[in-house]
Amino acid sequence: MVRNESTLLNMVLALIVITVVAGFSLGYVNDITLEPKAKAKLAKKMTALERVLPDFDNRPVSEILLVKVEGAKDSVEIYPAFKEGAFVGAAVVGASEKGYSGLVKIMVGFEPDGTVHNIVVLEQKETPGLGTKMKGEKFLRQFRDRHPANFELKVTKDGGEVDALTGATISTRAFTEAAQMAYEEFVKNKELITTTDR
Amino acid sequence: MDYLVILIAAVFVNNIVLSQFLGICPFLGVSNRVSTSIGMSGAVLFVMTIATTVTYLLHHYVLLPSGLEYLRTITFILVIAALVQMVEIVLKKVSPPLYQALGVFLPLITTNCAVLGVAILALGLDNGSLLKAVFFAFANSLGFGLALIVFASIREFLELANIPEGMKGVPINLLVAGLLSLAFLGFAGLV
Amino acid sequence: MAKPIDQQQNFFKGIVKENPVFVMLLGMCPALGVTSSAFNGLGMGVATLFVLLMSNIVVSLVKSQIPNKVRIPAFIIIIASFVTIVEMVLEAYIPFLYEQLGIFIPLIVVNCLILGRAEAFASKNTLKSSVLDALGMGLGFVIALTVLGAVREVLGNGSIFDWKFVSEDANTLILFILPPGAFIALAYLAILFNRLTLKTA
DSSP: OOOBOOOHHHHHHHHHHHHHHHHHHHHHHHHHHHHHHHHHHHHHHHHHHHHHSOSOOSOTTTTOEEEOOTTOSSOEEEEEEEETTEEEEEEEEEEEEEETTEEEEEEEEEOTTSOEEEEEEEEEOOOTTTGGGGGSHHHHGGGTTOOTTTSOOSBGGGTSSBOOBTTBHHHHHHHHHHHHHHHHHHHHTHHHHHOSOO | OHHHHHHHIIIIITOTTTTTOOSHHHHHHSOSOHHHHHHHHHHHHHHHHHHHHHHHHHIIIIITTTTOGGGHHHHHHHHHHHHHHHHHHHHHHHOHHHHHHHTTTHHHHHTOHHHHHHHHHGGGOTTOOHHHHHHHHHHHHHHHHHHHHHHHHHHHHHTTSOOOGGGTTHHHHHHHHHHHHHHHHTTTTOO | OOSOOOHHHHHHTTTTTTOTTTTSOOSHHHHHHSTTSHHHHHHHHHHHHHHHHHHHHHHHHHGGGSBGGGHHHHHHHHHHHHHHHHHHHHHHHOHHHHHHHGGGTGGGGGOHHHHHHIIIIITTSOHHHHHHHHHHHHHHHHHHHHHHHHHHHHHHHSEETTEEOSOTTOOOOGGGTSHHHHHHHHHHHHHHHHHHHHHHO
């Protein structure tokens, strides 16, 4: 095995060469993956929108409305949906930091009168097998076609009407908090989203 | 208040070793003596806190403004590697006995995923600030120390125990770690 | 080298005799952290295998050009580059897996297995031996993670590779999906592995 003598010059040179080669190849890979990365993100958003909203024929992604909310890091995303020019509903992204392991982010689709059409979970880090069941049909079913005005978005233990997931009350609480926030933002900004021309 | 929550969460609820599985290598490797585990915890505390400070600043003032976020992993690991070297040199001069005890393990801190992991996790804190990130790193290194020292104390007793042949060594250590992790699960929901 | 390496043995040592997870206890963090399902274990294993193979190839190619004293930082840069490539490719083409593995993808860079092989093997051996070494070790890692993930998924969730074989409401041993279950499952697998290899030896 032949090993080079270590002199200051060749040590510095070797590291510089490696770093430069590494830097350029990473830049190259970053360039070619930039577009697919954005596409993957968009595709995820589109599937979520299609699942939570009634039939629509506009592009909610490009008509997004960002609402600044006090105390939250990110602004709330609202996606209005129209069909043949008429307002058919809106999807609102709600989030809560109170999950078992932090952030729970969901997308709630509302019909024009505020009835919940469907909900999908966008991000969560809950315990597998317990809190993650919030993504399951059995849990989400109870929200569909209910109106938050007469269906209190709180766990039954806290006096609400949402059945908690077995062994994951904390996750359920975070979920309902996120849903409640989405509903409040929907009501607050309804005027703004129902108009087509902004 | 925020800081108290971070502290309790990092030390007990989301303990970096027992529930996040970061830093398992030193956790299993340097835990046969309480004395060495204390030294290792000290070294991690030092390296983790400084490393997170440096990486946080680098990320916010160099990588983000220049759109080079994709170089995050490579810069962070280099910063950590350089820091470990410095700690090694300083220890050698300042405290030769400690260096004797930890000498073999110090280079291992470079490949201690807890250090890199915490540096990356600290970027994702809500309403993050430099102070919060540094405190987060500090709290996590305390969590690492707690897990390591408790585990080492149990292992010292294990040496005197009569263990079935097939379970000696690795398996029994993993089982003990599992029970310890189960105990920490009891802290869940505290924050 | 003094004596030629038996290439067959070189390949198989990583799978059984020097299995990185069960015997050498390398790369324990991802082995415990992401194996809550068989699919996650497999994904993590393959990502690691790729980085290990590529870094072993590059290290064995450039080994004679790198001054001895800076070889570790040089290896780290090489490994970190491949990890970043894996990170970007996963985010772009398999976003589902990217989200599942989370922070453990950038952490491949500090997987002791990879730096260990670069330093202990690839920096001293020929390209061919290094490739076989990486493939053997990597496969050993993939197998270990997939088996561990499968055991935890079967016991904890009543499913395998997301195919559920118990009813939706059935009570499963959730413990095995929780953190303590990772340690306990690995402990028993290590006992089993020791027993099996001792018998054949």
